[in-house]
Amino acid sequence: MNPLKKLASQTAIYGLSSVVGRLLNYLLVPLYTRYFLPEEYGVVTELYAYVAFFVIILTYGIETAFFRFSQKEKNNRVVYSTSLISLCITSALFVFLMFLFSKEISTTIGYPQNIEYIKWFAIIIGLDAISSISFAKLRALNKATRFALIRLVNIFVNIGLNLFFIIYCPYAIENNLQSLNFVNSVYSASVGVGYIFIANLIASIVTIIMLLPEMIHSVWVFDKRLWKKMMVYAAPLLIAGLAGMTNETIDRILLKYLLPENINTAIEIGLYGAFYKLSVIMILFIQTFRFAAEPFFFAQEREANSRKIYADIMKYFVIVTSLIFLLVTTFYNFFINFLGSNYHDERGFLVVSILLLANFFLGIYYNLSIWYKLTEKTIYGAYLAVFGAIITIVLNFLLIPSIGFLGSAIATLACYFLMVVASYALANKHFPVPYNFRRISLYFFLMIGVYFILYYTNFTAIINLLFVLTYLLCIYVLERPKIKNNKTPKLF
Numbered sequence: 345m346n347p348l349k350k351l352a353s354q355t356a357i358y359g360l361s362s363v364v365g366r367l368l369n370y371l372l373v374p375l376y377t378r379y380f381l382p383e384e385y386g387v388v389t390e391l392y393a394y395v396a397f398f399v400i401i402l403t404y405g406i407e408t409a410f411f412r413f414s415q416k417e418k419n420n421r422v423v424y425s426t427s428l429i430s431l432c433i434t435s436a437l438f439v440f441l442m443f444l445f446s447k448e449i450s451t452t453i454g455y456p457q458n459i460e461y462i463k464w465f466a467i468i469i470g471l472d473a474i475s476s477i478s479f480a481k482l483r484a485l486n487k488a489t490r491f492a493l494i495r496l497v498n499i500f501v502n503i504g505l506n507l508f509f510i511i512y513c514p515y516a517i518e519n520n521l522q523s524l525n526f527v528n529s530v531y532s533a534s535v536g537v538g539y540i541f542i543a544n545l546i547a548s549i550v551t552i553i554m555l556l557p558e559m560i561h562s563v564w565v566f567d568k569r570l571w572k573k574m575m576v577y578a579a580p581l582l583i584a585g586l587a588g589m590t591n592e593t594i595d596r597i598l599l600k601y602l603l604p605e606n607i608n609t610a611i612e613i614g615l616y617g618a619f620y621k622l623s624v625i626m627i628l629f630i631q632t633f634r635f636a637a638e639p640f641f642f643a644q645e646r647e648a649n650s651r652k653i654y655a656d657i658m659k660y661f662v663i664v665t666s667l668i669f670l671l672v673t674t675f676y677n678f679f680i681n682f683l684g685s686n687y688h689d690e691r692g693f694l695v696v697s698i699l700l701l702a703n704f705f706l707g708i709y710y711n712l713s714i715w716y717k718l719t720e721k722t723i724y725g726a727y728l729a730v731f732g733a734i735i736t737i738v739l740n741f742l743l744i745p746s747i748g749f750l751g752s753a754i755a756t757l758a759c760y761f762l763m764v765v766a767s768y769a770l771a772n773k774h775f776p777v778p779y780n781f782r783r784i785s786l787y788f789f790l791m792i793g794v795y796f797i798l799y800y801t802n803f804t805a806i807i808n809l810l811f812v813l814t815y816l817l818c819i820y821v822l823e824r825p826k827i828k829n830n831k832t833p834k835l836f
Contacts, residue, residue: 373618388617
């Protein structure tokens with residue numbers, strides 16, 4: 345199969361679990377924003393920001409190291425078993441320590457009455473860390489269908505339990521249904537948003553059970569020599585991952601401490617978290633792409649035309665993400681209705697637009713980052729991520745006190761844009777790829793031009809859609825000669 349078509353097919357299968365799953369999870373946002381006030385949803389937003397950091401720490405870059413050494417080592421099974429045993433040990437230690445200090449941790453982050461949150465999330469993070477390497481194994485073996493199936497089961501369990509606890513149980517109690525005895529045995533209204541976490545916990549347990557065949561059939565050999573080499577390769581990726589997660593989530597933590605005292609921080613965090621969800625389609629595509637692209641990039645390394653393939657992938661990636669940006673902003677009034685009326689804040693459109701553009705650049709950065717992974721100069725990934733984290737933290741400290749979460753969105757955009765610039769400069773020096781910079785720049789500025797037309801005018805949705813279709817037509821006209829001559833196969 346043509347390599348670009350192969351990547352497209354893998355992206356499509358991974359996308360089944362990611363697109364369907366994220367869209368179904370996205371339908372939970374209207375549920376949360378109608379059953380919980382912004383200050384309650386703010387608790388969810390804040391705690392999941394902490395979780396994101398711990399997941400990075402607990403996986404410590406070993407997924408990418410697994411992909412790399414699976415290509416280098418003769419015995420792939422030993423690479424997997426070494427990674428799995430390492431994650432099992434560190435995850436077990438993490439869960440033990442979190443249980444031991446759960447009271448102190450819950451008090452430190454401002455939830456002294458909810459020690460159970462710490463324990464639930466400790467188990468969730470530990471199980472997710474262990475399952476991550478089995479998911480990586482499925483990706484490396486191109487078992488995208490099984491990967492998608494397990495992810496979808498996880499999502500359906502999570503969603504089903506959310507609906508059960510948040511909608512059905514209160515309804516059963518209110519209407520005195522026959523299932524009332526069972527409901528009373530598993531439900532307590534005082535738990536509130538905690539049921540979101542319980543649903544996640546049960547879904548993680550189901551996932552690890554489904555992945556047991558991958559783990560049981562492992563050779564269970566721990567190669568200490570190999571492990572040391574993998575850790576040397578992965579250590580900079582851990583730093584990069586932590587710094588990268590700082591860029592993605594630190595704003596939801598800093599808002600609690602940097603907003604003026606006269607502002608209800610819980611409400612602002614809840615609003616910002618909900619607005620971030622509206623950029624889910626962009627994030628969704630990027631995540632889907634990454635699942636397929638990372639093992640694909642490593643597999644293509646030895647091909648004679650690999651760099652040309654990387655360049656083509658970048659161009660098509662920009663085309664797709666630019667269309668996502670325009671569609672979400674064009675039909676913002678449709679998307680905002682997915683949130684409860686308490687979340688229809690006038691700042692939403694600008695914040696969502698900025699976050700979409702920020703994630704657009706994040707996707708470009710992920711494409712560029714292949715240069716330091718292939719050259720095994722992963723330390724540069726750490727440098728770039730720390731560079732971005734510094735920008736994020738500094739701008740959040742400067743902007744949040746004066747313009748609130750709008751400043752957080754601006755900081756995110758500035759961070760990812762500057763990381764793209766820096767990574768592109770370094771890539772040209774260490775691993776030059778013939779990206780079609782002129783064509784990519786043209787598509788970007790056309791996208792921005794259409795956006796500003798939509799922003800500063802008050803046309804109907806139909807007229808706005810015509811502008812987007814015109815943009816799509818321009819792309820088709822520019823790309824059609826290559827497609828017609830079969831010089832560059834279709835990717836999406």
